[in-house]
Amino acid sequence: MATSNKTTIRTLRAWKKERRKFAVLTCYDYSTARIMAGTEIDAILVGDTYGEVCLGHDTTLPVTVDHLVTITAAVRRGAPGVFLMGDMPYLSYQVCPSDAIRNAGRFMAEAGCDCVKVEVDRRLVDTVAALTRVPIPVIAHLGLRPQSVHQIGGYKAQGTTAEAARTIVEDAKIMEDAGAAGLLLEAVPSQVAQLITDATELPVIGCVSGPHCDGQVVVMHDMLGYGGGHPPKSVKWYAQLHDVLTEAFRSYAADVHKGDFPAERNSIAMAEEEFARLRGIL
Numbered sequence: 001m002a003t004s005n006k007t008t009i010r011t012l013r014a015w016k017k018e019r020r021k022f023a024v025l026t027c028y029d030y031s032t033a034r035i036m037a038g039t040e041i042d043a044i045l046v047g048d049t050y051g052e053v054c055l056g057h058d059t060t061l062p063v064t065v066d067h068l069v070t071i072t073a074a075v076r077r078g079a080p081g082v083f084l085m086g087d088m089p090y091l092s093y094q095v096c097p098s099d100a101i102r103n104a105g106r107f108m109a110e111a112g113c114d115c116v117k118v119e120v121d122r123r124l125v126d127t128v129a130a131l132t133r134v135p136i137p138v139i140a141h142l143g144l145r146p147q148s149v150h151q152i153g154g155y156k157a158q159g160t161t162a163e164a165a166r167t168i169v170e171d172a173k174i175m176e177d178a179g180a181a182g183l184l185l186e187a188v189p190s191q192v193a194q195l196i197t198d199a200t201e202l203p204v205i206g207c208v209s210g211p212h213c214d215g216q217v218v219v220m221h222d223m224l225g226y227g228g229g230h231p232p233k234s235v236k237w238y239a240q241l242h243d244v245l246t247e248a249f250r251s252y253a254a255d256v257h258k259g260d261f262p263a264e265r266n267s268i269a270m271a272e273e274e275f276a277r278l279r280g281i282l
Helices: 009-018 030-037 065-078 097-109 122-133 146-152 162-177 190-199 241-258 272-281
Strands: 022-026 043-046 083-087 115-119 138-143 182-186 204-207 215-218
Touching (some): 009 083, 065 097, 083 097, 097 115, 115 146, 122 138, 122 162, 162 190
Parallel strands (some): 022 215, 043 083, 083 115, 115 138, 138 182, 182 204, 204 215
C-alpha cells in the first residue's frame, strides 16, 4: 500500500520481515508515474525495456544513459514518494567500476533514484562492491539478463538444470556479500527463487520467477496489453489497451473525416462585438 511517507530500502527490508509482498511496475513517463503514485504500487523500475516498448528496438541494447536518466527524472517528478529504481543500460557499468560509479551517480544525483539496477553474475562482483562503497545502493539482477541476449541465445528461462540453478544461488550469495541492497530474479524456476528468497535478508524481486519472491515486477506494457517488447507467455493482462486505443483512434479519425469534430462547441469563439469590429476593419 502506498503511503504519504517516502518508501526506502529500509521499508522494503521491513516488509520482507513482515512477509508483506510489494508491487513493482516499470514506468517511462511523468503522466503515468503520477497515476501510479496515486495507487498501491510500491516501487517503480524505469527499465531499459523503454528501448523496446517505447522506441521500437528489438533489444534493450541501444538505450543510452542519457535516455534513461532523462525519463527517470520525469518519473521521479510524477511519483516523488515511490521507491524508484534506475536501470543501468548496456555498457554503462560493464567496462570498469569507475564508469559504473560515474554513470550510476547520474541516476542518483540527476534523476533522484533510490537505487540502481545492474544485470550481473559473479564476474561483476567487483563492480557491485565498488558501487556499494560509494555508496550507491544496488539491485543485482540475476537469471535471464536481457543485455546478454546475444550471448545466451535469446529470451530463455535460466537455472532450469541443477548445475545452472546452483550457479544462480551462489551468485545471489556473492552479490549479497558484496553489499547489494536487493536482488531481482528474472525467468528462474519458482523453486530456485524460493531458495534464494528464504536464504537472504535482502528484498528479492521476482520477474516471471514464481510467487515466493518478496516483490513482483512486470513491464507495464505487458500487463496492460499495450504491445511491444517480449511479453512472457505467463503475463496476466489487467487491461487490453491495444483494443481500447485502436477504437479511440478510429473514432477520432471518423469524426474528423465526417466533419463532426471539432464542432462549434469545441471551438474558440470571439465576442460578437469584437467580430463586428474585425469585419469593419477588414
